[in-house]
Amino acid sequence: MKDLQACTASPFGSCTVRTLAVTAGIVFLYIAYKLVHPEQFIITAIITLAVWLSRRFLDRQSFRSLGLNDWNPDDLVNGFVALVIPLVIVSLVQWLTGWATLKGWGMDAAGRTYLPSEMLGGLFSAFVIAGLTAWREELLFRGYLLDNLQRGTGWLWGIILSSIFFGFLHIILTPNAFSLTLAQQISIVTLSSLAGLVL
Incomplete structure (x- = not known):
């Protein structure tokens, strides 16, 4: 009751900000759902639910104890930088080894060009897919798996084993x-x- 009174005391109080943030998030997810393949959202929901159920009923721990309780804006910047650097390195390695070729910007392999709005839609879709993928991987590997492995094997082996599982998952899920x-x-x-290991 005290929280409700404090929440409604100011028109720009934390509840207003929270409500606007949740509303913006729902609108964002709706637009993203329309642009991105629905299975991305379904897979994310299934993994999130499975981790929540496992954490709650098998581990008897809170879902927030997986590192979801503290949020710092610096973490967002650091995470973005930590994401971009490996992507650039992997892209360079693929380009240098001939596994990938760069044929131009704003066109597909057949040479068809795209309007800037189409490219922005594609970038938005890629951003949403990357965000959903990051949520699933971090929750499963850096959250649930790492936490449970380090309880049984220690911090170092927990990181090493969860990283190896992470690596093998990527070979299993790589098309062809x-x-x-x-x-x-x-x-x-x-x-x-x-x-x-690095991330």
Whole structure:
């Protein structure tokens, strides 16, 4: 009751800000859902629910204890930088080894050009997919798996094992992974495991 009174005391109080943030989040998710493949949201919801149920009923811990209780704006900036650097490195490695080619900006492989609005829609979709993927991976590997592994094996082995699981998941989920050469498969697992260690 005290929170409700404090919340309604000021028109610009924390409840107003929270309500606006939640509303903006719902609108953002609705637009994103219309632009992005729905299965991305379904997979994210299933993993989130599975982790929540496991945390609540198997571990008898709160969901927030997975590191979701403290939020610092600096973490957002640091996380973004930590995301961009490995993506640039992986892209450079792929380009230097010939696994990827850059043919131009604003066109597809067939040479069709796209309007700036279409490119922005594609960038928005990529941003949403990356955000959903990051949420799933962080919640599952850096949240649930790491927390439970480090309880049984210690901090260092928890990080190493969760990073190896992270790496193998990426080879399993890579389309046509088993048609790649052994060197390519090893590099995917190694880079993903290293990303798991660093990030």
